[in-house]
Amino acid sequence: MQAHPHSVSSSLTPQALLRLPKVMNTTGLGRSTIYRMVAKKQFPRPIKISVRAVAWRQTDIADWIEARTPPA
Template sequence: MSDRLLRLPSVVETTGLSRRTIYRKMDCGEFPRSVQISANAVAWRQSDIDRWIENPLEWRGAA
């Protein structure tokens, strides 16, 4: 089963976080890392975002 890839607008809408907050939390290890999908584009695995939504305070330990 392949994991759906979400682009930034979908991640912002799904999580309710701003773009700036997403990248800040990624830098701190508190949000799932994006994956490079082309030279100029990144996406997030939906399963990672779903796990983060279930328990955002425990993400650091899961990563």
């Protein structure tokens, strides 16, 4: 049987998307700081998920945090 053309392969893991309140809580940064850092390319850019909503990839936020964590 042939797979549906729009089905996701079982080997792919869906990427979690975080809305602004969760990003703020996770990073400890405020809304203005996040958007200021995005503008300066110092923070991951959000992706548009609808006409009026954006979210951040959880892996992008985790990578950003990891890059700022000093080695043990």
